[in-house]
Amino acid sequence: MQEVYQCGVCGKIVQIVVDGKGTLVCCNQPMSFVQEKSGELEGKEKHVPVLEKTSTGVKVKVGSVPHPMAEDHYIVQIEIIGENFQQISMLKPGDSPEAEFSVPLDKVVKARIFCNKHGFWVNK
Structure with a gap:
C-alpha cells in the first residue's frame, strides 16, 4: 500500500500499513494524503x-x-x-x-x- 499522510498543523507523517475505514486525524484536523512526485517536476x-x-x-x-x-x-x-x-x-x-x-x-x-x-x- 505505502500510502502516506501528513498533518497540516504539526507536520507529523504516517504511513498506512493496513487500509481501513475512517479518516486519519491529527491535531484535531484531517490529515492530508501526500502525493509522490517523480521525474516530470522541477527539482x-x-x-x-x-x-x-x-x-x-x-x-x-x-x-x-x-x-x-x-x-x-x-x-x-x-x-x-x-x-x-x-x-x-x-x-x-x-x-x-x-x-x-x-x-x-x-x-x-x-x-x-x-x-x-x-x-x-x-x-x-
Whole structure:
C-alpha cells in the first residue's frame, strides 16, 4: 500500500500499513494524503532516486545531482519497495544522500525518498 499522510498543523507523517475505514486525524484536523512526485517536476535532478546494481544488492542515490544534507534541508529517508518487502534507511544532516540494500535490483519495484522540504519522490 505505502500510502502516506501528513498533518497540516504539526507536520507529523504516517504511513498506512493496513487500509481501513475512517479518516486519519491529527491535531484535531484531517490529515492530508501526500502525493509522490517523480521525474516530470522541477527539482527532479536532486530528488528522483537513482538505482544501481552492486555486488551485494542495490545502491540508491538521491538525484543525478547530489542532494544537500544541511540542517534545514536534507533527505530524511531512502526506501526500497518490492512485491512483498519494504526496507528503509534513515538519514540525518551531514550523511551522504545514498543507501545500500542487500536486495537484488530486479526485486525492487520502486525506490522512494523523503526530503524534509520537498516531500516524497519516486523513480518511475
